[in-house]
Amino acid sequence: MNTFFETDSPSNVAEYSVSELSGSIKRTIEQAFEHVRVRGEISGYRGPHSSGHAYFALKDDRSRIDAVVWKSAFARLKFRPEEGMEVIATGRVTTFPGSSKYQLVIESLEPAGAGALMALLEERKRKFAAEGLFDQARKKTLPFMPKVIGVVTSPTGAVIRDILHRIADRFPVHVVVWPVRVQGDGSGEEVAAAIQGFNALTAGGPIPRPDVLIVARGGGSLEDLWCFNDEAVVRAAAASAIPLISAVGHETDWTLIDYAADQRAPTPTGAAEMAVPVKLDLEAQLASLSARLKGAVARQMDHRCNALRALARALPSLDQLLALPRRRFDEAAAGLGRGLQMNTANKRRSFERCAAHLRPDLVKSRIGDRRQRVSDLVNRTERCVERQLDRRQSRVAAADASLRAFPSRLVGQIHRAQDRIASFGARSDAAMGSELRRLRGALAAQDRVLQSLSYRNVLQRGFALVRDADGEPVKQAAAVSPGMALSLEFADGRVAAVAGDGGAPPSPQAPKKRPVQAAEPSKQGRLF
Structure with a gap:
């Protein structure tokens, strides 16, 4: 058992509790770093927690500091944090006394310059291009004359008025506006949800389904247009089944939705011009085509009439066409009477030849012959039936005799089968007994080997097995440190112990130690 010495060491240094010291450190740090701006790279970002807070770290090439964005501040961020993004964070440093750690509480977050935004933009562009979202094969053709146009933009800006005025001037159609925010937090999700x-929407519903979509916004800086580089917006534009025109910013402004859209317009007004044709131009073109069609029809009719008159002049007259058929008809009418007389005479001669063969004596003789044939067939049928009956009766008698002798043969076969089964059972019991005796002998030999190799036999000779707190055997003294919990296993049980410092025995002036008493297996003690 360890010995403790009580010594008096008076000092004028003030004593603090752990809570007082931690609170003092917290106040000092929060007062010294109440408002700081930190530039670093985001590390370990996994998105907002289920509580709405976001936890990650800011790091540079030498240091790292934990950071947190509370739920209320996270909703106000202009940009969503991303892994590996270099940012400038504004907030305050605080500590948590319960864990003696400090972290940066972020109140606002912004990318570290336009260079970082452009790098992030290029990375997203390469990612979407690799997925095939920008392929030309995915793009759809715009309808020539849509009936309904859907516009996704801000309802209060000048963009929607320019689009409506331009559509009304060119070709008035039904326009459905889905109002969204085009800048700031949550604008990207609203634009994606609108698309x-x-x-x-379904065709024939209360809200008509658009034939073409226009996503529009006025010009601005890269930060102002950043929501149109959002991943959700790009994927929604690429997956749109309705042809989509992107009209974000001015001619020189490019966003990722421009690559995913089916058509890009330099301005919102240009998008309206792409969506609908000019009605006056169509009416003029229709009038020109109508005039050309009427002239072509008139010329074609004149040409066909002239061809018909030329063909009519080449046709023979009606008398010429009917002259030969009239002559054949007259000749046939003249020979019809003679033909009827000759046909009647021929039919009469044929009837007389047939009547010569229909004498009563010939009919009677044929009837007698047929009666004799029928009588012969009846007699032959009766003899055949009698012979068939005789053969069937003989077969039935033979089968009856065979069935009467069958039970005696079956009883003999059953007796022979029973004898074979009894013989097989006896042989099987003998074989099983022999195998069980062999296995018992092998098991006894293995048990003797196991007992001879068991460490418990060593414990019976007075040795002990030392184990650590995890129950693993301790093989070397160097693995034991002072105060380490140990377990000593003897032949009759286990004893819990604690390792001492392993030094020299106490001096005579030291108080006497209480001798260690052997503890039961469930109790604890100290090992010196």
């Missing part, structure tokens, strides 16, 4: 909402 998906238009695609979810």
